[in-house]
Amino acid sequence: MTTALSSLGEEYALHLDAVDPLPARRADFHVPPATAGGYAEVAYLAGNSLGLQPRATRAVLEQELADWARLGVEGHLEAERPWKPYHEFVRDGTARLVGALPVETVVMNSLTVNLHLMMVSFYRPTPQRPAIVVEDSTFPSDSYAVQSQARLHGLDPAEAVVRLRPRPGADCLRTDDVLDFLRTEGHRVALLMLGGVNYLTGELMDIPAITAAGRAAGAVVGWDLAHATGNVPLRLHDWAVDWAAWCHYKYVNSGPGAVAGCFVHERHLADRSLPKLQGWWSSDPVTRFAMGPDVDPVDTADSWQLSNPPILAMAPVLDSLRIFDEVGMEALRERSVRLTGYLAELLDATCAGLPARVVTPADPRRRGSQLSVRISGTGAGDVCSRLRHEHGVIADARQPDIVRFAPAPLYCTHHDVWRAATALTAVLSSPRPGEKHDG
């Protein structure tokens, strides 16, 4: 098992799985069947887009359906897990996942809605500090969100929104680039809002260093943690992050469009001068049903809630968090580093000479469970389609030229990783008529 040749082989991948000190919890998940590639199940490397369904999710959902059928409206108080305080059941697990105090987190809405709710409170531009700063490769929805927030304040997004670009020739924006920008331009920044792990490149930013520098420059620092939550260990409270928002449908496996999460640092919780959009769930649960005309504020992240929790959408979050508590984020990170490192090794070896290049940082400290491969000569969508239909490998494409592979450590095996790298090599080595290899 020690020669370079054998380390690229299937036997070696199977050996790594056999001796894995923390094997994948594959049996806890539904892995879709494969229709190609000669294996029963797909090699699923798209958990950065949509995590797989935990097998226990169905029972958790069925419990709520049964309680609804049995109790109707009385389920608000009498369901096995009463619906009225349902968001309380997911609070502690969420707080552990992002390294927060329970009062600092709340599960609610969708990610973009939460980003907007946070920006309503924390993007407060002044003539001296008008800027809202994102990375140039921010997720398009975040781009639209910040532009619309600038407009809400009567500002021209072309001037108020600053997009940080990687240095010439670089694929990724580096932490140093952000720190340099803050040193010279920080005095103009009202809000810095970056992705903890960039959705396109898979780069993990240095969240504590950037947060500290942004705050020292007088800016508010918020994070979109869609690709970081459940992927890398987070300590939002200790890092003094102002606020953060994330989704639960990627690495947290709570299902398509699952209810999202939100963090507001303790130091802001009692600040009743913050502007907020409000609804009845912003109000103190003790007095909420007195049905008075005015909000009775609470000094926790709950005060950003608007509506009563969507129970059927929230139930899967409860079960996904249980799995994270059982495995532990630190142990999962160790497995993630090993698995992603193995993928990097295989891609380095197998893509040499092919029109493909990994753009994710090579340093494991600067990435999570994702490697993004830039492909030239063939559309990323076509490559993904062939990976799936010819090899039973699920990855995803970000147009025009990035294929993302995410060996999510909860359920991916070394063998899945080997299948993905081998399939990519096969696809790129045998272009279809009309495709060209231009190196």
Ligand SMILES: Cc1ncc(COP(=O)(O)O)c(C=O)c1O
């Ligand atoms: C980084 C990032 N931000 C925002 C979003 C938008 O999420 P939602 O549609 O849940 O609001 C996504 C979706 O994938 C994302 O990856």
